[in-house]
């Protein structure tokens with residue numbers, strides 16, 4: 001209850017008394033004999049003050065799963081009773097390490113359940129894990145339990161809804177998410193002069209121009225009026241990209257996609273959070289309310305704020321808005337991860353007055369902008385420079401641009417075109433974007449991106465199956 005109160009307080013929603021529910025304060029010795037304050041400073045969901053599935057949790061679990069008693073006791077400074085309990089728990093029922101019934105801790109909660117293991121043991125283990133180099137390194141992914149089940153749930157919930165809504169004849173089936181969009185043709189010209197040598201790989205290896213399709217979309221799964229609060233997105237598909245691609249069934253595709261949304265971070269830190277929200281939203285709940293009815297013990301104040309930001313940030317012209325990849329990608333050596341942004345070359349311009357009576361009011365706004373001359377975007381790359389403060393596995397954390405500024409690497413130019421024409425809208429309807437339409441040099445990283453590999457392919461196949469159209473990557 002304490003964490004939920006913190007979340008509500010941060011949102012100034014009027015919560016005042018935050019006790020343990022029965023009137024007693026929560027903080028105090030836990031059943032395992034250690035203090036369990038249960039609250040991290042930022043109001044994050046946590047175990048003993050360590051964010052579940054986060055960087056610190058990973059450090060602690062790695063040490064707990066690998067260290068000998070002496071290491072925990074002497075070097076890490078864990079109380080010997082706690083150290084012995086950890087090693088004994090790992091040894092399983094037969095009490096011997098290295099046998100078939102050995103136990104591996106997959107979550108901090110499991111470790112916290114071991115007698116005499118809690119806050120103080122976690123603090124000592126985290127400190128030593130950092131010193132001894134077992135924590136995740138730059139560019140390193142760390143997979144947590146439950147990802148596959150979460151991914152399957154997402155695919156099932158979205159797929160079932162599409163079959164319910166479109167199975168009975170309504171056509172064409174829209175996308176499972178980001179249903180409404182407008183596709184524009186563009187030219188993307190690489191200029192890698194400011195990129196460090198080791199990052200001049202993949203589509204940024206040479207200073208060439210790629211033809212591209214760019215889809216500006218609203219995130220909602222249903223086509224609704226542009227004035228409705230929503231996530232806005234920019235999906236870029238470069239064409240004429242040589243080289244074998246990552247998806248088994250599309251190895252020969254000549255495309256490279258980059259998917260961006262209009263906020264730097266996403267409300268769901270990882271696929272397990274994403275699945276929780278999808279499960280609620282698919283029951284026809286408003287996304288912001290879905291967040292508030294989320295398990296209050298897991299709720300994160302920062303995530304609620306991000307959810308609200310992502311659907312309330314107002315946009316007058318999708319062609320004059322900055323977008324971010326939110327999730328990280330490989331670029332160059334294995335120790336290198338980056339995020340992307342696309343920002344208008346002249347900054348965000350005030351758009352024309354929007355007619356709220358027109359459900360498609362972004363169309364005239366974009367048309368006017370294009371008629372005034374070519375529209376230019378700068379595509380930038382941000383390097384991960386700290387594995388803890390710029391985590392790979394938590395997409396709800398914005399990587400600080402003052403710590404690691406975006407390096408410009410390409411220009412996207414849109415010329416006047418009839419993007420609202422029936423022909424262009426039809427082409428747009430049948431395109432499939434996924435971060436996994438990629439060269440190995442741009443491999444998607446982190447929990448949300450791993451889930452997106454099967455999610456986008458499966459859900460896009462449902463759409464193409466319903467519409468009776470083959471799923472083919474465009475060449476022009």
Ligand code: HEM
Nearest residue numbers: 175176177178215233235259260261432433451455459460
């Ligand atoms: C587990 C996490 C996610 C899942 C399961 C997911 C799922 C989906 C699905 C099913 C679509 C429709 C694709 C199609 O039918 O062709 C879609 C579209 C899209 N998603 Fe995600 N998404 C996830 C996270 C994200 C994130 C973190 C971003 C941030 C940039 C993002 C950006 C987009 C964009 C830009 C589109 C529109 C693509 C288009 O224009 O066709 N998604 N997403």
